[in-house]
Amino acid sequence: MIEFQSETRRVRTSEANPVGGRPDKPQPGRGEVLIRVHAAGVNPADFLAEDGEKSCVVKTKYPHGRGLCVSGIVVAKGANVATHDLGSAVFGHVPKVGLDTCAEFVPVPASHVREMPANTGFREAAGLPLVGSVVIQAFDRAGLRAGDHVLIHEGGGAVGSFAIQYAKFLGATVFTTTSTENADWVRGLGADSVLDYQLVDYRDIVHDLDIVLDTLGGDATFSAFDVIRTGGTVISLFGPVDDKAARRLGLNPLVRQVLWFKARELRRKAREKNARYRFIPMMPETRHLATLRDLVETGRLRPVVDATGFVSSSATDALAYQEKGRAKGTIVVDFAG
Ligand SMILES: NC(=O)c1ccc[n+]([C@@H]2O[C@H](COP(=O)([O-])OP(=O)(O)OC[C@H]3O[C@@H](n4cnc5c(N)ncnc54)[C@H](OP(=O)(O)O)[C@@H]3O)[C@@H](O)[C@H]2O)c1
Numbered sequence: 027m028i029e030f031q032s033e034t035r036r037v038r039t040s041e042a043n044p045v046g047g048r049p050d051k052p053q054p055g056r057g058e059v060l061i062r063v064h065a066a067g068v069n070p071a072d073f074l075a076e077d078g079e080k081s082c083v084v085k086t087k088y089p090h091g092r093g094l095c096v097s098g099i100v101v102a103k104g105a106n107v108a109t110h111d112l113g114s115a116v117f118g119h120v121p122k123v124g125l126d127t128c129a130e131f132v133p134v135p136a137s138h139v140r141e142m143p144a145n146t147g148f149r150e151a152a153g154l155p156l157v158g159s160v161v162i163q164a165f166d167r168a169g170l171r172a173g174d175h176v177l178i179h180e181g182g183g184a185v186g187s188f189a190i191q192y193a194k195f196l197g198a199t200v201f202t203t204t205s206t207e208n209a210d211w212v213r214g215l216g217a218d219s220v221l222d223y224q225l226v227d228y229r230d231i232v233h234d235l236d237i238v239l240d241t242l243g244g245d246a247t248f249s250a251f252d253v254i255r256t257g258g259t260v261i262s263l264f265g266p267v268d269d270k271a272a273r274r275l276g277l278n279p280l281v282r283q284v285l286w287f288k289a290r291e292l293r294r295k296a297r298e299k300n301a302r303y304r305f306i307p308m309m310p311e312t313r314h315l316a317t318l319r320d321l322v323e324t325g326r327l328r329p330v331v332d333a334t335g336f337v338s339s340s341a342t343d344a345l346a347y348q349e350k351g352r353a354k355g356t357i358v359v360d361f362a363g
Contacts, residue, residue, distance in 0.1 A: 050130060053102070056106050057107060057135055057137070059102070059104070059136045061133075062098050063128075064361055065098070066096050067096070067152040067157075068128070068341075068358070069184065070351075071094060093129075095118070096139075099115055100116055101113075101131070109136050115142045116140060117315065118139030120138065128359055138310075143322040145325075148362060149331050149358045150328075150331055152356075153184065153330070154318050154356075155315060159310045160308070174198045177201045177203075177237070178200060178201070179202070179238075179246060181204040182353075183354075183355075184357070188327070188330065190212060191326075199219075200216065200218050201228075202220055205223060229252055229253060235253050237261065240264065240265055244265075246265075247262050247265030250262075251295040251296060259301060266285065266288060269282060269286055274309065330354070330356065331355050331356055332347075332353040332356060336357070344359045
């Protein structure tokens with residue numbers, strides 16, 4: 027046994043399954059397929075349960091595993107699974123945080139996986155499900171239309187690198203924040219204007235935007251209202267949880283009331299600008315997997331996977347790397363080797 031020491035919790039693990047507590051070869055339950063994992067996607071969401079502020083919105087039990095996204099081969103089917111041939115290559119996600127995909131075998135509801143894009147490898151496919159579906163939901167919720175001016179924070183990250191491409195595909199003009207090192211690279215993803223956060227303050231440069239996609243949280247969520255136009259929209263993946271999102275997450279009335287109280291200053295900022303604020307909760311939607319496959323197969327989007335290679339025996343290093351927040355694209359752990 028080895029142990030992964032997170033900031034606040036200790037997660038017990040095994041050599042074969044370095045970041046989780048599940049048996050090495052579980053049986054698929056009713057409605058599930060068993061996937062022999064080729065690659066697992068690691069996301070900041072893996073740490074939300076340990077984040078003081080966000081832990082109240084992420085329901086998980088301890089000890090728990092890591093990794094939400096997966097690609098691999100279907101090797102067994104539980105009862106009531108009519109879809110997915112044995113031997114087919116699939117990509118998808120587990121239903122909630124804490125059910126790890128960083129394992130040799132992973133049982134997943136059949137409804138949560140789809141056939142992989144024909145033109146990608148397992149690594150690229152494992153990086154898509156969470157990031158892709160969250161971005162689709164975010165811009166859908168924002169009502170993004172062709173011609174809109176959109177600011178996307180953290181353009182070099184997993185979400186940002188996908189969001190830039192998707193917003194361009196929808197016809198937006200894209201502004202993005204990133205470091206000097208990544209400036210040319212995010213331009214290559216399609217960003218029209220790159221705001222180097224090491225050299226400039228984006229608040230001095232962009233104004234009257236239609237939409238801000240906030241991934242930074244904290245002050246950046248508030249500042250978003252200073253750079254949108256009157257009647258604009260702020261969509262946040264890391265800011266305060268608004269009541270609609272809290273209801274979607276099924277939070278109890280007391281927690282909702284606390285969150286509502288904490289978001290009062292944000293509501294005031296939104297009112298001043300006659301603007302909308304929406305938090306997008308971490309709930310990957312299966313229906314978006316088919317959209318993602320189509321976007322990738324038709325060459326309209328390409329999955330962006332961080333070049334740092336991690337294999338099953340270094341999965342804990344992948345998690346440590348994720349915590350540093352310097353990834354270029356999605357972090358993927360290779361289990362096929
Ligand atoms: N609500 C949800 O459902 C949901 C889903 C997915 C993600 N999220 C949240 O969205 C956020 C982004 O996730 P992610 O997976 O994209 O993270 P990530 O891949 O870890 O982001 C890393 C990137 O952030 C960039 N970065 C760091 N500080 C920055 C700054 N001040 N300005 C601009 N860029 C900066 C880094 O670029 P440099 O190296 O160039 O600095 C790096 O490329 C996280 O907070 C995550 O929790 C929420």
